[in-house]
Amino acid sequence: MTTTTIIRDAHVVTMDDELGDLRHADLRVDGGVITAIGPDLEVPPGATVIDAAGKVALPGLVDSHRHVWQGAIGGAGGKVSLGGYFGVVLAGLLDKYSPEDVYAGVLWGALKALHSGVTTVADWSHIVTTPSHADENVRALRDSGIRAVFLYGPPVGQGVMRWFHESTERHPSDVRRMRAELADDSARVTMGLALRGPEFATPATTEYDFRLARELDVPISIHSGIPGYLLKYRTIDTLSELGQLGPDVHHAHGAQFSDDDLTRIAATGGAVTPCPTIDMTMAMGTFPLVGRALEHGLVPSFGTDTVAGSGADLFSEMRLALAAERARANAAALARDEPPATVDLDQRDVLRFATAGGAAAWGMQDRIGTLRPGKRADIILVDVTQPHLAPLNDPVTTIVLNAGASDVDTVLVDGVVVKRSGRLVGPLLDQARSLIEASRSRLFARADLSGVLGPDWAA
Template sequence: MTTLIKNGIVVDTEPEPVVFGQVDVRVEGGLIAEVGPDLPEVPGAEVIDATGMIVLPGFVDSHRHTWQAGIRAIAPDITFGGYLQRILGELAPGYRPEDVYAGNLAGALECLDAGITTLLDWSHVQFTPEHTDSAVRALRESGIRAIFGYCHGGPRENLLKEGRRVHDEHFGTAGLVSMAIAALGPEIVSEEDALEEWRLARELDLPVTAHLGGHNRESATKGLAFLSANGLLAPRTTYVHANHYSDDQLKLIADSGGGVSVSPIDEMALGIGYPISGRARAAGVPTSFSIDTVTCAPGDMFSLMRTAFALERGRPDGQGLGFRARDALRMATIEGAEVVGLGDTVGSLRVGKQADLVLLRTGTLGMAAAHDPIGAVVLNADTSAVDTVLVAGQTVKRDGRLLRHDVTEVLARLAESARAVTAPRS
């Protein structure tokens, strides 16, 4: 199938964000085939009139606990310790497989609705195989491009066996949904258990994403030393909430080929530490954005870009004034793709890449007369601007409406789940 996106204000992100101006984008077989002015129409092609819209690569969320969509804003003023107790200690154990499905489906559709076309689902609610199967099924049915971050939640002695089962049953063939190991890591579990997590990742040739560097300076240093001593300071490793690493330690991560996932709103709100968007990028580490959890933060990329931009620009003595709107956009697109291991697949408009695209309306009072399209995306746009979304060339949202799901039914299922998981337990 061929799709021709005509007359949009096209923004690319590789190697750096740039505004092409009013040009066309041709998609063939799910891939970006051509970007240029006045492209000829192809017989039988779907034509999308993007006049007055900004066309850009889809956003990438590199770390999101998607299953928590049904407990949105349940703890807006909570601390990190309170989150661990309330969300993971009290609410998570009450989740049934059907609740995981409802949360993952609604959460993934929330991403698509907001222009997030690639999601790393950091799923730490795998209490039974049925929980896991429900999470993966929901991701596949949503139509999003996803990396399922498998965090083993059962008895630790079953980690290797269950991890292999998940891989073999769900990820034996290529598709929009792939797998990573979401490791608890040496700052949360024992070093022996952490080694088992990395052993499984190496056996299955999977990337690793772990919460590393987010507790305190001592824990960050000890965890990084553990990785180095065991030959685990390696590519295809994502360091989530890496706030407490020094600049020299961030350079070690950069030299190893690792990436960083920053949650600017949650990290500030939960007291995890000041986000390191600028420091990590200055050290040469590919740096991405993470929604993390909607229990105490918004679920869209526009909020994160604005927050990171303001936090960096507002550093004392003007230290962050070199951080630009285009840096925030790059983190939300191509750098996010690099961090999750899909830099050659999505994140920019390079010919041959998968056509994961977002079209943003500019004909609104909040977006009209914007002189810098990149600045408008980062500083002015919100989810209401998202008109059209494509994943692998397939249109999943058009004219502001998701096409492949009955959203009313999805929301009803989510509401029922929310009542069940928050009901008082005797």
């Protein structure tokens, strides 16, 4: 039986160029699909009505690069740069995860995302030490209610250097089994491959891995354009020489891409996802790849990357991206001894990157990313009645500059309400909290990182 939900009297920011913004409008959802947007929609018998007065309806946010499994270890990489993160998180904690810990971490990580208005996440999973780890990762994504691309990565728990330094290890063959499990590319949880690329694997291994992804007909995500000694591997040059660039290749980070790199990514239809907080705090570059991407015809999306060193919401990433791009322009102007520059990038632009841009990065632009009849009902309502958001002069500017996870009142994914009145619905939150607290204790007892992180990090 198809269920109907009417969201009543919202300020609707559709992010659709044709529909624009609508004041005091309703949205009708039937069976997971938006079927109408407009004023005073008829309420059919038996429909659920959500009062959205004082709230702004937005498309669900899309986090295009997140290691969701890290739900138990928030802040563990907060005091280190990239090398320290490898030591603490990848070498110190990752191999301590059992399949049970993967389920707890991914479930909690996905709920964190939903709580903050993220309805879709690209889950770059390198916690897949065994097939059972991968199974528990997918089970947690499904149970959470989030929309996700499960990016089956390398089993780093078998050895960081073995898999992440000039590796000759081919991507695990278990991905073929998982592809059969996740065969429906229109499902709420779909599949891609999280590959190492030239910065972490040899060219021959990279070519094999990319051909495997094409055999399975799934999208590819790699970490690329990262500074330091990794630049010597010439990611884009190498992929171009191998004939592996293409519209199915997604580049996370990229702050150190050259202009020529960006030109070739754009020419081959690739996607880029800066992760502003991590890119700036873990020494991945001076400025996130936003303005330079736009200059080369690329529309970026955003990622939070890791709660071990960042927050869990995209509102913060939007703000930081906007500030960083203005700082980049100002620095260039001041270097020329000119007044600070005027930057065209605005709040609506960064919201577009966090919604429609993220959907396009993963080939979902026909299903999500904007609010329009015929699209899946991934919708969030932001309560703008609180003092820090009122009075509502311009909804987009107000939300981008001031909103946070606690302001997200309601979240729907595929038409299902997963957060209402500021709280995740149902018993899952309490169950997940118990699981994650037990997992956290087990992990830090096994790892014993108190000497590195401090006494507060003991089990």
